[in-house]
Amino acid sequence: MAQCEGKTKKGDRCKRESRTGTLFCNIHMDQEQRARTQRTEEWDRDAIVKAAIGFALVGAIFLLRFRR
Numbered sequence: 382m383a384q385c386e387g388k389t390k391k392g393d394r395c396k397r398e399s400r401t402g403t404l405f406c407n408i409h410m411d412q413e414q415r416a417r418t419q420r421t422e423e424w425d426r427d428a429i430v431k432a433a434i435g436f437a438l439v440g441a442i443f444l445l446r447f448r449r
């Protein structure tokens with residue numbers, strides 16, 4: 382297990398172990414989220430694509446009802 386890369390309130394390096402697959406422990410997970418701005422952008426793009434698919438489905442349902 383790797384050491385957490387978070388910082389304590391005193392400014393020292395956190396001595397806890399990081400969670401599996403992350404660079405931070407449970408306490409410093411919010412610091413990891415701030416460090417992952419690129420991943421946030423990817424998530425935003427994914428959310429936009431999902432929203433677009435949702436709108437397309439709603440539009441298709443509206444079209445089918447209109448034709449009847």
Ligand SMILES: [Zn+2]
Nearest residue numbers: 385387395406
């Ligand atoms: Zn930590």
